[in-house]
Amino acid sequence: MPELPEVEVTRRSVVKNITGARIESLRLGKPLRWPLGIDPLELAGQTVLGVRRRGKYLLVDLDDGLLLLHLGMSGSLAFWPTRTNPPPPPGPHDHFDLWTDRGLLRLHDPRRFGAAVWARHEQDPVAEKLLGHLGVEPLGPDFKPDAFHAGLKTRSAPIKQVLLAGELVVGVGNIYASETLFLAGIRPSTRAQKISRPRADRLFAAIIQVLNLAVEQGGSTLRNFSNAQGEAGHFQVHAHVYGRAGEPCRVCATPIRWLLQGQRSSYFCPKCQKP
DNA sequence: CTATGGACCTGAATGC
DNA sequence: TGCATTCAGGTCCATA
Numbered sequence: 024m025p026e027l028p029e030v031e032v033t034r035r036s037v038v039k040n041i042t043g044a045r046i047e048s049l050r051l052g053k054p055l056r057w058p059l060g061i062d063p064l065e066l067a068g069q070t071v072l073g074v075r076r077r078g079k080y081l082l083v084d085l086d087d088g089l090l091l092l093h094l095g096m097s098g099s100l101a102f103w104p105t106r107t108n109p110p111p112p113p114g115p116h117d118h119f120d121l122w123t124d125r126g127l128l129r130l131h132d133p134r135r136f137g138a139a140v141w142a143r144h145e146q147d148p149v150a151e152k153l154l155g156h157l158g159v160e161p162l163g164p165d166f167k168p169d170a171f172h173a174g175l176k177t178r179s180a181p182i183k184q185v186l187l188a189g190e191l192v193v194g195v196g197n198i199y200a201s202e203t204l205f206l207a208g209i210r211p212s213t214r215a216q217k218i219s220r221p222r223a224d225r226l227f228a229a230i231i232q233v234l235n236l237a238v239e240q241g242g243s244t245l246r247n248f249s250n251a252q253g254e255a256g257h258f259q260v261h262a263h264v265y266g267r268a269g270e271p272c273r274v275c276a277t278p279i280r281w282l283l284q285g286q287r288s289s290y291f292c293p294k295c296q297k298p
Numbered sequence: 299c300t301a302t303g304g305a306c307c308t309g310a311a312t313g314c
Numbered sequence: 315t316g317c318a319t320t321c322a323g324g325t326c327c328a329t330a
Contacts, residue, residue, distance in 0.1 A: 026323060056306070056326090079324075096324055097308075116308085134307045136324060153326090180301070189325085196323055286303070288321085 025094040027194025028237035044123035052118035061141040078193035095136030172223035183211035211289040264290040
């Protein structure tokens with residue numbers, strides 16, 4: 024479910040509830056992708072200073088250290104203010120329940136590809152391992168067309184896989200990779216280094232446009248997504264190509280094609296998108 | 299260093 | 315209806 028827009032929407036709905044909250048206890052369910060790295064008892068008494076996002080990671084800043092949360096493929100966060108809306112008991116897929124004096128922050132993740140990891144600082148080796156190699160934030164001030172094009176020039180892999188790798192720019196997942204490449208008129212199989220400056224600029228603009236729109240619309244990754252209040256995304260962004268193999272292109276009516284790249288599905292219009 | 303495939307895990311959808 | 319197979323929004327890691 025979660026690509027950058029969903030994670031950002033989650034962050035926004037969580038941050039206002041939990042900033043300033045005092046941690047009372049932590050209940051863990053089944054193991055997530057990595058061990059937490061701290062005794063849950065040591066978190067009690069700490070205050071949540073804020074929630075930031077880096078790529079698809081959420082960084083929950085505490086008095087002493089931070090929690091790195093990742094939603095993996097199937098994760099979602101929910102917050103229950105204790106008074107107004109008491110939380111149900113944990114279900115079989117609720118693997119991380121952070122109780123605070125303002126309510127419960129719960130990570131629900133059926134597939135358990137997600138993570139909750141504690142790090143002393145952002146420079147802690149544990150955090151560095153997860154965040155250190157990440158590329159620039161596409162919605163931040165450091166995402167610039169010059170550097171983006173220069174980065175593409177250094178990669179011989181297909182552009183779709185360069186986007187997914189997140190080393191040049193973070194946050195573009197499997198759905199939005201296909202969608203941004205459609206808007207830019209570039210086939211997923213095109214080698215990154217072969218993309219001309221004008222086409223790199225189109226892709227650059229498409230990434231910002233698509234991700235921004237999706238954030239504005241409440242994290243509309245085309246399927247079931249709800250924010251931490253349980254409000255559904257708006258689903259107004261309908262896919263141009265993703266998941267539409269065989270169906271007519273919305274622009275030119277040519278059948279959309281499917282392609283497997285690095286074990287992931289890609290979709291493109293053979294007429295609108297050039298090699 | 300890059301490129302590739304495998305691994306992690308569960309549930310929903312599809313096919314016989 | 316039942317059971318097997320396929321696929322799913324991520325990303326780290328071992329291997330070549």
